[in-house]
Amino acid sequence: MAKVLVIEDERDLQQVLTYNLRQAGHDAISAERGVEGLRLARSEAPDLVLLDLMLPDLAGTEVCRSLKEDVTTRAIPVVMLTARGEEIDRVVGFELGADDYIVKPFSVRELLLRIQAILRRASAPSDRPPAEASIEFGCLRIDRDAHRVWVDEHEIELTALEFRLLVTLYERRNRVQTRSALLDDVWGIQADITTRTVDTHVKRLREKLEGARDYVETVRGVGYRFKGSPDEASA
Amino acid sequence: MAKVLVIEDERDLQQVLTYNLRQAGHDAISAERGVEGLRLARSEAPDLVLLDLMLPDLAGTEVCRSLKEDVTTRAIPVVMLTARGEEIDRVVGFELGADDYIVKPFSVRELLLRIQAILRRASAPSDRPPAEASIEFGCLRIDRDAHRVWVDEHEIELTALEFRLLVTLYERRNRVQTRSALLDDVWGIQADITTRTVDTHVKRLREKLEGARDYVETVRGVGYRFKGSPDEASA
DNA sequence: TGTCTGTGTGACGAAACGGTGACGACGTCG
């Protein structure tokens, strides 16, 4: 399906990862050190990189930065692995350009799902316009780059989390997102969060959305859905 | 019906299981230890493995892992049995590749129902196209992603349960679904539900379906059936 | 036609679900 480069020094974990990736039909290659990983990333042109943050030589963050600085590897999605102890601020990971972020111990199943999602997002940029930087939707305007949102020409202040929640819902408009799907996509996979937390943040988001609050619909017993415009819905 | 391998060291429980499996028309073989179980799994090619998590020699988790690593046994569905005390995180079970998961004490009937469901799922994965996201059928339109349903261009509001019931019936259109089959597929695995409950929900569904209500037919003495279009029916 | 079994229907109590406000933990910044 796709070629995945695993950069991970712990042998056991590396084995588990490559094994499961191959099980899932992927092509897996691996490196134990950062420099080797960078080399492979350039020569093998993987579709995705799984990167441990703790490596013997280079810090994972450095590897990530390098990957994102190099023109030949810049476009490759990076998924970071971090132990629970070393919890970086999630934002730092995304700042470095990581596309996703997983805290150990994680479930292999969930990891694979995430990889699928990222590959899908990366591989099919054609059927869905590759994330517009600026979104205009009814009375709502979102500037992704600037992380700013306006409702009826008047700016509202969202936290980073609320912003991600809004954008995620918007990107999947007209599709119900279950709470766990949202936890995956917005929070980043950590299952140690109550699903009710999603509700709370939806509430906070709605409050701030004021006149645009009705775009976020509740689907009882299932999850939440961003209401697309009528014509889009029927399309 | 199917060949089931029971790997369970407690004699009593093993007896009960094999007895009931045979009662239900299955072919049951059993092992008391993990290694023996693995051997039988390879030589007997069962259709399903019932695996206790607590075994005298190997841990059930190890057995499961081995089953899933071996090419010849990989495809066999595994159902895990665990005592309530040893509650594993459910995710761990699925990580190991278990297909289902039952906590003791369980009702034999429930176990059998689960086994049925898994066998049904495993036996016919290919004959049916992977579920269309949008369904158009006569005056009925179903959008699975959005969880919305229209009858004659006019949207109707279904509860989550009603939606699942409708989709399930539709997916198996032209085939009668017994009440217990529906309980399995729509309700999940709550065996503690009266079959009459199905009737009630069919009634509620029909009410909301208005002009499309006749798609849901009653087959007296058997169950319910979604009436496919005439040409499909004869196909 | 009468009986018997199986299904439709309406009502009711219990449980589940989601919205909401409050609280404490944590990190940041002045």
Added chain:
DNA sequence: CGACGTCGTCACCGTTTCGTCACACAGACA
């Protein structure tokens, strides 16, 4: 250090949804 902002969790409450029951009704069969 204290004030502030953000986030995760919890408890409460109104509403919806669900499961069950009793009874009416319909089809099968003699």
